[in-house]
Every structure is written in structure tokens, then in C-alpha cells.
Amino acid sequence: MYDRNWAKMDINAVPHMVTTSPGPKSQEMHARAAKYMKGLSSQVxxxxxxxxxGKGCTLTDVDGNVYIDFSSGIYVTGLGHCHPKVTEAVQRAAGELMNAHDFTTPIKMRLLEKLAEITPGEGARKLAGMQLYDSGTTAVEAGLRLMRAATGKFEFISFHRDFHGKTMGAVGLARMDVSQGLRAPGFFLVPRGYCYRCEFRQKYPECGLLCVDYIRTVLKEETSGRVAGIVFEPIQGWAGSVVPPDGWIQKIRALCDEYGILMMADEVLTCMGRTGKMFAMENWATVPDVMTLGKGFGNGFPVTAMLVAEKYKDVIEKISASTSYGGNPMACAAALASIEVIQEEDLCERSSHLGEILLARMKQIEANSPIVGEARGMGCLLGLELVKDKATREPFDQAGKLVYQKAFRKGLAWIPAGHILRMSPPLIMEDEMAMKAMDIIEESIHETARELGYEA
Ligand SMILES: Cc1ncc(COP(=O)(O)O)c(C=O)c1O
Structure with a gap:
């Protein structure tokens, strides 16, 4: 166990801005890189x-400005930047053996055994079948192939505004853009339990989760009845930290069981304590048949996984599952060390606590600001939805952009999503620093509301 003080900072010294940001060196370097590197995220x-x-919960730019990190990369570095245990584990592995394809290595064996200790489920439902990958989207693809092989069926149902990666199978599960052309046959999307913007104009709980019942209509009227899997994010990340209403996930589980459809929870973003539990699905005491892990799994090292229920474990044999980099020793070392840190430092509890205090503060901001429509989230996966009018709930993209930039300029590194502001602090953050970040956000929202004529 490491001394938790490794990441401690003098709270008065963070953030620390020595230039207007982005500073001159940032601007120059970015211009040089951007000459070649295109397709950057809106965050950049x-x-x-x-x-x-980066160190712990702070990031330092090339001009020497120090920021509070409220993004963890993009939901990745939950243990903070350069946690000594993870760094040492990767360094050690890199000095011993870099790649042995899918041969067993001691570190891989230990990671698989550790994962088996913590994955949900019992008996035939225990998530005990595993394969390791190097990106979230590859793990998702493996999950799709597995569900086809396990059921002999080939169609999939997924949800509006969920995101599952950018390979040609995974894009079919989400909103398509012009570069992807037509959605591949056999992929069907349905409205999600997103109560703030219910597509059925219903109120929860009186609705009885009509959105899940509607899947029956899609099964009957749109699919050929040969649906292999229903795929979803337990909490939507890209779409702005949308937490489903209680019962939504359980009702999908029941529907899957009724129709003999497999349930795949894409936990690439929500795993490893991000929502206050090791796996987000534990918040609803529901075990999927297939689950994907990524992002926080290796705390920055590209390592991901596809997990499968014991009863479908042998199907992994049928999908030609291995890859060149999946499960390489450095990746396994990073993942094993990260899980151990989460356990040793009680980071699920910490994440849950941070979520409570941050959400309470965000709800106050929502109550006091004319442009904050909804504050929501769970654990260290949080979001604020900005609107032009609280009654019509019209999305306010211009405000989203301004608040994002203003807060960043004040020293808060975080994540925009159109009119939604996303927050993903490291799970190790101290309360005081988390509140300082919220001060910056609140101030930036007020300044934006004033600038756009919403406040005097
Ligand atoms: C839920 C979910 N699935 C899959 C992916 C794709 O992961 P990657 O970017 O590692 O390919 C992401 C990435 O943001 C994600 O949030």
C-alpha cells in the first residue's frame, strides 16, 4: 500500500495559472501538431x-500552468496520473517481457485470477470467461461476435445516444454520420430511459418504463426475430452522464431472459469504481451475459476486456478471440496494479462519497442558475445539462462551449459535449479540491449567463 500522500498538493497552489491559457508554448506546439493530426475531439x-x-489530480501544461484534472484523460486515469504502483508495475513489465502473443505469462495469470475474484455473478451467470484487448471498441466487437456465435442469431438492439466505439460493427450500435454510410443490416436503435428528455413524453415512475416495453414492438415489427443481443451503456458517458431510472436495467434483463436474447453491458467507461461500485451494473444488482471493460481498467495503459458468463465461456473458442497486443505483459501489469489500488485504497467508497458531495453542490447550482436544466450523475461520472429555457429545455450549445472554455482558462481541465458539461474527476481527489473545481464551474456558469443576458 502506497502512502496516499503521493498525490497530495497544497490546495492553495492549485490551479496555478502563469500565462493566459492556452499559453504561447501550447499554441505553438498545438499548431505544429495540428498541421498533421486532424479529427481532434471538441475537448481539444x-x-x-x-x-x-500529470501528477495525481493535476495536469501541467507546457507553459507551466497547473490545472485541476476533472476529466481523467477521458474517464481513464481514475487513480490519478502516474500512480506510483501502476507506474512501477508497467516499468517492471516493460523491462522483463513486452509481448508473448496469447501465451500465458505469470502476470496475465494473476490478472485473470484477480478479475475472476471481482467480477459479478454466480454459478452459470458468473462473468468468468475472459479475453483481453487494447481498445474499448475491439472489446465491443468481440462481444458482438460472441453473442452471434452463442445464439446463432445475428441482430442487435441498442439505444439512442449510446456510444460504443468507432469500428464498423460498433458504429452500427450508435448514431451514424456521413463517413459511416448506411447502418449495417440487423442493427436497431430504440429510445433510452432518459427521463429529462423522454421520447415518449412520459413521467417516471408513472410511465411504468414504457421505453422498455416499446422494445417488444421493435422486436415484433422491425427485427426478423433473430436478435442475438441487447447492448447498452449502464450510464451514458458521451451523451452526458445520463443515469437510467431505477428498474430500467432490471426490466431489460427480464426482457432478455423472456426472449432468449443476450444482455451486453458496455462498461468501457463505467467500470473500475467510476460510479461508486467496481462495476456500474452492481448499482442495479443485475448481471449481464457479456460485459466490456476499458478506460480505468489500466489507468491510462491501453488494456480492455470482454467478459462472458460462465455458461457461454466456451463460445469464446469460436470467435478467434486473440489479438496482437491484447493481454501483453505491460497491459496486464497496469490492470492488475490498478485493481489492487482500487481495493487497497477503498476507491469505490471514495468515488461514491465524491459523487454525493459533488452532486449536492451541482443541484444547488441547478436551482440557482437560469441556464442549468439538470445536474446528474453517480460517483465520479457527472454532468450538467445547459438549456436556453428551463421550461422548454431547449439545448444551449453556445453556453456549453463558453462555460467549458471559461472554466478551462481558470484552471479546470474537463470535458464538453455540446450543451452538456461532463465531469470525470479522479477517484482519489480530496474533497477540498473537488469543491474548488465546483467553485470554478459555478463562477463560469454565472459569467456565461451574464454574458448571454440571462443574469444581471
Ligand atoms: C461506452 C464506450 N464503449 C466503447 C468505447 C470505445 O473505446 P475506445 O475509445 O477505447 O476504443 C468508448 C469510448 O469512449 C465508450 O465510452
Whole structure:
């Protein structure tokens, strides 16, 4: 166990801005890189800063400005930047053996055994079948192939505004853009339990979760009846930390069981304590048949996994599951060390506590601001939805962009999503720093509301 003080900072010294940000060195470096590197996220396009280093919950840019990290990369570094245990484990592995394809290595064996200790489920439902990958989207693809092989069926149902990656199978599960052309046959999307913007104009709980019942209609009227799997994010990340209403996940489980459809929870973003539990599905005491892990799994090292229920474990044999980098020793070392840190430092509890205090503060901001429509989230996966009018709930993209940039300029690194502001602090953050970040956010919201004529 490491001394938790490794990441401690003098709270008065963070954030620390020595130039207007992005500073001159950031601007110059970004311009040089952006000559070649295209297709950057809105996170970067709206604030093109160049980072030099990270420690714990802070990031330092190339001009020497120090930021509070409220993004964890993109939901990745939950244990903070350069946690000594993870760094040492990767360094050690890199000095011993870099790749042995899918041969067993001691570190891989230990990771698989550790995962088996913590994955949900019992008996035939225990998530005990595993394969390791190097990106979230590859793990998702493996899950799709597995569900087809396990059921002999080939169609999939997924949900509006969920995101599952950018390979050609995974894109079929989400909103398509012009570069992807037509959705592949056999992929069907349905409205999600997103009560703030219910597509059925219903009120929860009086609705009785009509959105899940509607899947029956899609099964009957749109599919050929050969649906292999229903795929979903337990909490939507990209779409703005949308937490489903209680019962939504359980009702989907029951529907899957009734129709003999497999349930796949894409936990690439929500796993490893991000929502206050090791796996988000534990918040609803529901075990999927297939689950994907990523992001926080290796705390920054590209390592992901597809997990499968014991009863479908042998089907992994049928999908030609291995890859060149999946399960390499450095990846396994990073994942094993990260899980151990979460357990040793009680980081699920910490995440849950941070979620409670942050959400309470965000609800106050929602109550006091004319442009904050909804504050929501769970654990360290949080979001604020900005609207032009609280009654009509019209999305306020311009405000989203301005608040994001203003807060970043004040020293808060975080994540925009159109009119939604996303927060993903490291699970190790101290309360005081978390509240300081909220001060910056609140101030930036007020300044934006004033600038756009919503406040005097
Ligand atoms: C839920 C979910 N699934 C899959 C992916 C794709 O992961 P990657 O970017 O590692 O390919 C993401 C990435 O943001 C994600 O949030």
C-alpha cells in the first residue's frame, strides 16, 4: 500500500495559472501538431492546450500552468496520473517481457485470477470467461461476435445516444454520420430511459418504463426475430452522464431472459469504481451475459476486456478471440496494479462519497442558475445539462462551449459535449479540491449567463 500522500498538493497552489491559457508554448506546439493530426475531439478543438505532465489530480501544461484534472484523460486515469504502483508495475513489465502473443505469462495469470475474484455473478451467470484487448471498441466487437456465435442469431438492439466505439460493427450500435454510410443490416436503435428528455413524453415512475416495453414492438415489427443481443451503456458517458431510472436495467434483463436474447453491458467507461461500485451494473444488482471493460481498467495503459458468463465461456473458442497486443505483459501489469489500488485504497467508497458531495453542490447550482436544466450523475461520472429555457429545455450549445472554455482558462481541465458539461474527476481527489473545481464551474456558469443576458 502506497502512502496516499503521493498525490497530495497544497490546495492553495492549485490551479496555478502563469500565462493566459492556452499559453504561447501550447499554441505553438498545438499548431505544429495540428498541421498533421486532424479529427481532434471538441475537448481539444475548443481548448487547444499542450500538456507536459500529470501528477495525481493535476495536469501541467507546457507553459507551466497547473490545472485541476476533472476529466481523467477521458474517464481513464481514475487513480490519478502516474500512480506510483501502476507506474512501477508497467516499468517492471516493460523491462522483463513486452509481448508473448496469447501465451500465458505469470502476470496475465494473476490478472485473470484477480478479475475472476471481482467480477459479478454466480454459478452459470458468473462473468468468468475472459479475453483481453487494447481498445474499448475491439472489446465491443468481440462481444458482438460472441453473442452471434452463442445464439446463432445475428441482430442487435441498442439505444439512442449510446456510444460504443468507432469500428464498423460498433458504429452500427450508435448514431451514424456521413463517413459511416448506411447502418449495417440487423442493427436497431430504440429510445433510452432518459427521463429529462423522454421520447415518449412520459413521467417516471408513472410511465411504468414504457421505453422498455416499446422494445417488444421493435422486436415484433422491425427485427426478423433473430436478435442475438441487447447492448447498452449502464450510464451514458458521451451523451452526458445520463443515469437510467431505477428498474430500467432490471426490466431489460427480464426482457432478455423472456426472449432468449443476450444482455451486453458496455462498461468501457463505467467500470473500475467510476460510479461508486467496481462495476456500474452492481448499482442495479443485475448481471449481464457479456460485459466490456476499458478506460480505468489500466489507468491510462491501453488494456480492455470482454467478459462472458460462465455458461457461454466456451463460445469464446469460436470467435478467434486473440489479438496482437491484447493481454501483453505491460497491459496486464497496469490492470492488475490498478485493481489492487482500487481495493487497497477503498476507491469505490471514495468515488461514491465524491459523487454525493459533488452532486449536492451541482443541484444547488441547478436551482440557482437560469441556464442549468439538470445536474446528474453517480460517483465520479457527472454532468450538467445547459438549456436556453428551463421550461422548454431547449439545448444551449453556445453556453456549453463558453462555460467549458471559461472554466478551462481558470484552471479546470474537463470535458464538453455540446450543451452538456461532463465531469470525470479522479477517484482519489480530496474533497477540498473537488469543491474548488465546483467553485470554478459555478463562477463560469454565472459569467456565461451574464454574458448571454440571462443574469444581471
Ligand atoms: C461506452 C464506450 N464503449 C466503447 C468505447 C470505445 O473505446 P475506445 O475509445 O477505447 O476504443 C468508448 C469510448 O469512449 C465508450 O465510452
Amino acid at each position: 478543438q475548443l481548448f487547444p492546450v499542450a500538456f507536459a505532465s
